[in-house]
Amino acid sequence: MNNFGYARATDVADAVRQITADPEAKFIAGGTNIIDLIKEHVARPSRLIDITHLPLNRVEETEDGGLRIGALVPNSDLAWHPQVEARYPLLASAILAGASQQLRNMATTGGNLLQRTRCFYFYDTSTPCNKREPGSGCSAIGGINRMHAILGTSEHCIATHPSDMCVALAALDARVLATGPAGERSIALTDFHRLPGDTPQIDSNLRADEIITAIELPPKGFPRTYTYLKIRDRLSYAFALVSVAVGLEIEGGTIREARLALGGVAHKPWRDREAEAELNGTPATRESFARGADTVLRSARGFGHNDFKVELARRAIVRALTQAAEGKPQSQADKRVSGSVP
Amino acid sequence: MAVTLRVNGVEHKLTVAPWTTLLDLLRLHLDLTGTKKGCDHGQCGACTVLVDGRRINSCLTLAVMKDGAQVTTIEGLARGDALHPLQQAFIDHDAFQCGYCTPGQICSAVGLIAEGKARTADEIRDMMSGNICRCGAYPHIVAAIEEVMGKLKQPSGKGAP
Numbered sequence: 001m002n003n004f005g006y007a008r009a010t011d012v013a014d015a016v017r018q019i020t021a022d023p024e025a026k027f028i029a030g031g032t033n034i035i036d037l038i039k040e041h042v043a044r045p046s047r048l049i050d051i052t053h054l055p056l057n058r059v060e061e062t063e064d065g066g067l068r069i070g071a072l073v074p075n076s077d078l079a080w081h082p083q084v085e086a087r088y089p090l091l092a093s094a095i096l097a098g099a100s101q102q103l104r105n106m107a108t109t110g111g112n113l114l115q116r117t118r119c120f121y122f123y124d125t126s127t128p129c130n131k132r133e134p135g136s137g138c139s140a141i142g143g144i145n146r147m148h149a150i151l152g153t154s155e156h157c158i159a160t161h162p163s164d165m166c167v168a169l170a171a172l173d174a175r176v177l178a179t180g181p182a183g184e185r186s187i188a189l190t191d192f193h194r195l196p197g198d199t200p201q202i203d204s205n206l207r208a209d210e211i212i213t214a215i216e217l218p219p220k221g222f223p224r225t226y227t228y229l230k231i232r233d234r235l236s237y238a239f240a241l242v243s244v245a246v247g248l249e250i251e252g253g254t255i256r257e258a259r260l261a262l263g264g265v266a267h268k269p270w271r272d273r274e275a276e277a278e279l280n281g282t283p284a285t286r287e288s289f290a291r292g293a294d295t296v297l298r299s300a301r302g303f304g305h306n307d308f309k310v311e312l313a314r315r316a317i318v319r320a321l322t323q324a325a326e327g328k329p330q331s332q333a334d335k336r337v338s339g340s341v342p
Numbered sequence: 343m344a345v346t347l348r349v350n351g352v353e354h355k356l357t358v359a360p361w362t363t364l365l366d367l368l369r370l371h372l373d374l375t376g377t378k379k380g381c382d383h384g385q386c387g388a389c390t391v392l393v394d395g396r397r398i399n400s401c402l403t404l405a406v407m408k409d410g411a412q413v414t415t416i417e418g419l420a421r422g423d424a425l426h427p428l429q430q431a432f433i434d435h436d437a438f439q440c441g442y443c444t445p446g447q448i449c450s451a452v453g454l455i456a457e458g459k460a461r462t463a464d465e466i467r468d469m470m471s472g473n474i475c476r477c478g479a480y481p482h483i484v485a486a487i488e489e490v491m492g493k494l495k496q497p498s499g500k501g502a503p
Contacts, residue, residue: 006343006360006406028407035363035402036383048360050407080459100472101457102450103384105396106403236471333465 001039005047009054012179012213018049020181020209027051027211029072030107032099033115040123042116042132056110056213059083065219068177071110071212075165076101078109088221089329090247093228094168096332100237110212113166113176113192116203117159117267118239119148130156131200138200146305147239150313151266151297157200158303161193161268162239168228170269171245171261173218180210189215193268200267222247222259227323227330227338230263231316235335240264242313244320250284260296260321265313272296284325286318286342293317318342345409349374350418358405365389365400368415376416376445380474387473390446390453391415397453399472416445419452427493428452431486439477447473451487455494463488 005025009015019025024046028034037043056070059081067083078084079095099107121127121139128137140148140158148158166189174189193204206212225248232238243263249256258279262270275295282288293314300310323330323339330338346355349372356371365382368374368391380388382401389401392414419426428448431437438444450473454460460469466484475483 001361001363003359003361006404028404031404031407032384032399032402035404038361039383048404052407076457100387101454101469102387102390102397102399102472103402105453106398236468333460333462333468335464335468 001035002041002044004038004045006050007047008050012054012056012211015049015051015054015211016179016181016209019211022046023208025049030074030111032103032107033111037116041125042123051211062216067217069109069215069217071108071214073109075099075104075107075109075112079104087223088168088172088217089223090221090226090228090245091165091168091172091217093226093329093332094164094230094243094245097228097230097240097243098164109165109215112163113189113212113215114204114206115162118162119159120144122159131159131196134199134201141303144305145303147241147264148303148306149266150300150302150306150309151262151270152195152268153266153301153303154196154198154200156198157196157267159196159200159267160264161203161266163269164228164230164240164243164263166193167243167245167261167263167269169215169217170271171247171259172221173259175216176206176212177214177216178206178210178212180207184213186216190269190271196267203267220247222249222324224327225250225324227320227328228332229316229320229323229330229337230332231312242309242316244313244316246320246324248284248321248324250325253283255279255282255284255288255325258292258321260292260317262296262313262317265300265309270296279321284321286322289318289321289325289342290314292321343406345406347405347408347411347413349413350415356405360404360406362405363401364391364393364403364405364408364413367405368400368413374415374417377449378442378445380442380446385474386443386446387450388443388446390450390473392449392453395453395456397450414449414452416449419448426452427490428455428486431490432483435482435486435489436479437482437486438475438479443473443475443477447475447483451483451490454487455491461491466491 026045028048056072127139230243247259322342328339378388380386384399
């Protein structure tokens with residue numbers, strides 16, 4: 001591994017001070033991604049600022065009846081937190097769909113948001129990559145791009161955001177709390193990650209001198225009519241080809257509110273409010289679901305190896321909406337597909 | 343940097359570089375070579391150990407960040423000549439061939455049983471998916487874990503351990 005310095009942050013203000021003083025430094029918490037990136041020579045921090053001693057490991061109710069999740073809460077603790085299991089099972093399910101139990105024990109809530117793409121060209125320092133080395137080109141366009149994005153891509157980058165947790169957070173209208181030199185601010189999860197555009201090296205709108213302190217969930221969690229459907233090359237411990245998070249509110253067979261977010265298809269968790277608006281007020285039937293899926297994918301395009309993702313995403317959306325409407329969420333342990341065939 | 347770790351019940355005060363992983367500390371500084379370096383990228387699970395009772399990938403863990411922690415490796419599971427029930431079950435069920443992944447598999451299974459979440463074979467398979475076995479001993483690994491979980495359940499006749 002490249003050598004680096006190491007320091008501990010004593011509180012949030014100290015963490016912000018330390019990162020402001022050394023722009024080449026990086027925070028470390030779970031370390032599951034940054035250590036790997038350092039080993040691969042993709043990240044070369046001057047030093048790592050250990051934030052694991054900060055008091056950001058609590059899950060507590062907010063005044064409005066929602067939930068505030070400290071940035072350092074490990075993924076496994078969050079997935080198995082009684083409040084999350086009971087009120088936000090979509091979030092619990094999405095977390096358990098990702099990584100392995102060892103990694104979930106280490107990885108934190110804040111770190112999950114900041115993990116970097118698993119595009120193999122990004123990891124391979126012998127190939128051009130605009131995300132790793134701006135201006136060098138994109139090897140995935142015209143290269144092996146089976147895992148890559150079909151929505152919101154640019155001529156500079158077709159990488160995907162790898163998180164499952166964030167897809168559920170996007171559907172649940174979560175907000176990210178961040179603290180910087182100017183104080184605290186709150187960012188909608190759907191505005192947190194960026195599309196690649198012509199600056200694919202910048203993954204999120206978190207500023208370099210800010211630290212994530214918490215995630216906030218609003219009260220509405222869709223605890224009965226939800227699903228997280230993840231489709232991948234092996235049944236566990238693999239990144240999504242396509243994943244779909246759904247939360248529905250149905251009254252007398254009519255969709256009152258639809259939430260729909262996709263993973264594995266874009267540079268950020270993909271939420272389409274136009275498709276949701278179209279679903280709202282329609283009967284909870286296959287026809288409505290198919291129309292919603294068409295809307296989500298209206299601008300989708302493949303790059304060769306990943307052409308199949310467009311049709312896969314279409315079917316996954318219909319399947320996931322069916323599972324949620326029937327109250328038969330996909331189990332992450334029992335790999336048989338839940339619900340009736342749409 | 344100075345770091346103090348209690349490994350398999352024995353306290354060690356060591357001086358390590360910040361970039362020393364817990365895996366390298368165990369293998370190179372303490373000569374505990376039971377924990378294996380497989381992929382060194384958190385993808386294979388051969389380096390799985392228990393830190394403060396939780397299973398983690400020691401290859402992605404910086405030793406300096408675990409100052410004061412309790413670490414249990416495969417060398418710390420047996421009590422003298424008496425094997426840990428999972429070690430015995432792995433032998434009884436022929437749950438390995440080359441054996442390279444086995445220390446990680448067993449430490450991971452200790453963590454899994456302590457978590458108390460996995461109950462069915464499906465759940466064991468999913469919760470053990472961070473441990474790859476290239477010999478393909480998976481059915482026997484699941485059988486070994488099921489047996490130990492079953493024995494732990496028997497005294498009360500219900501519920502998980």
